């Protein structure tokens with residue numbers, strides 16, 4: 001693992017060790033996301049992938065295995081998350097944030113930003129530097145969610161999510177202004193999850209938006225959800241937005 005960042009604490013430091021277990025829906029869900037990334041990024045053997053905010057590297061490593069391209073970097077500012085990523089032998093984990101990675105001038109041809117765009121500050125500068133770093137026809141893929149999330153959350157969590165999430169048309173406009181060609185797809189995956197697992201994910205604050213709530217507020221939120229949904233399982237619809245940008 002290369003470390004180029006002072007260890008700035010972030011929400012994910014505290015859940016790194018359990019991230020793969022608590023941010024987990026099903027193998028089907030993972031296959032669904034991976035197959036769309038492979039299809040959108042169209043890897044060729046010479047490609048170099050930069051997975052920005054790659055977390056514990058489980059998606060980076062799976063993409064490297066299935067995409068069979070030249071090499072993959074998992075760029076992750078949380079040292080504990082990056083430490084998990086460094087356990088994969090087929091990827092290189094770099095402990096830095098989105099801007100820090102570009103400052104290192106490491107060549108790459110494809111970039112992935114999965115569920116991370118809301119963490120990146122000064123996006124205009126980031127897009128511009130990404131555009132300048134990519135070769136002709138290089139691609140980046142952003143995977144994000146609409147501000148009105150369809151997850152069965154309690155109201156206050158839903159509001160916190162909307163506040164932290166940049167609207168996808170704002171991201172599209174920024175990319176267009178920078179010179180990228182863009183192509184956006186809305187894709188959904190619906191599945192039923194045992195309520196106990198869903199509540200455990202909430203209690204572990206699996207999304208950073210939940211980090212502002214105390215344990216008591218989370219427990220009250222779970223009661224609010226419980227009053228709305230009968231039975232032992234809960235239907236989850238994940239509406240994902242895939243924004244593909246090509247230089």
Ligand SMILES: C[S@@+](CC[C@H](N)C(=O)[O-])C[C@H]1O[C@@H](n2cnc3c(N)ncnc32)[C@H](O)[C@@H]1O
Pocket residue numbers: 010012052053054055056059075076077078081096097098099113114115116119120121
């Ligand atoms: C929801 S997780 C997504 C992890 C991974 N992309 C996945 O889908 O499994 C968001 C990740 O972004 C990282 N992150 C936060 N701020 C960042 C920044 N400024 N630049 C790059 N990554 C960042 C967090 O540490 C965290 O690991």
